[in-house]
Amino acid sequence: MHTTPEVLDLVKSVFQRAVTEGAWRVTEHHRLTRIQFERWFVDRNVSLVIVEACGSAHHWARWLNSRGIEVHRLPAACIRAYVKRNKTDAVDVCALLEAARCADIAPVKVKSIEQQALQGLHRTRSLWMGTRTSRINALRGFCREFGISAAAWLIRTLLFLH
Structure with a gap:
């Protein structure tokens, strides 16, 4: 069974989310507030989420792990190379997806509290x-x-x- 990841750009007040298909192509983009973001994962069947290793990523990774969702946190320095044009939240999500497809980028471990x-x-x-x-x-x-x-x-x- 192929896992289709959801890719998240964790911003201060708004979260950019991209849904992918089996070939890891982005099919939908969503911009969610914090409340919408928390509600999104309540009744969805998501198995893998890819996020950038940023300031709040540990918290959200622990939160998603507690709901049985696997989280891959990718180092920010590795993702920058995949940004193809001006930096926006939607472009960052696509860069995260490209970096996740690269086999030589190891995910960052989630730290405990x-x-x-x-x-x-x-x-x-x-x-x-x-x-x-x-x-x-x-x-x-x-x-x-x-x-x-x-x-x-x-x-x-x-x-x-x-």
């Missing part, structure tokens, strides 16, 4: 460390403009950033 939360904590800490270092270096440079030489530990102490 715990994995995603831990990754978010690590990214947040890394950003905080970067801004802390930037602030310390800026203050040290400002002090040097007035002939004051201050060690990094002194600046951290003054800024209460242990």
Whole structure:
């Protein structure tokens, strides 16, 4: 049995959806709001959905998996090569379909909520460390403009950033 995938472009407020036939040609395009999107999968028999690995893709992949739908998340960097003309949601859906047909593009695994939360904590800490270092270096440079030489530990102490 051949699986005919549905291809989704996950946008902030509107979702672009394309239905394909057995030869993986697009037969229909739909633009759905979030509510319409959630209702669409309630009474449909969909077995495969292809999405781009973007910001909300983990959430929607988990949501679709909980309904028994297989989800293939494709890396965004690989899809860009398949965009044939100006970037629109409908063109992105067609590019996703072309990229999905390419056998050498491996789908991205769906992260659990715990994995995603831990990754978010690590990214947040890394950003905080970067801004802390930037602030310390800026203050040290400002002090040097007035002939004051201050060690990094002194600046951290003054800024209460242990």
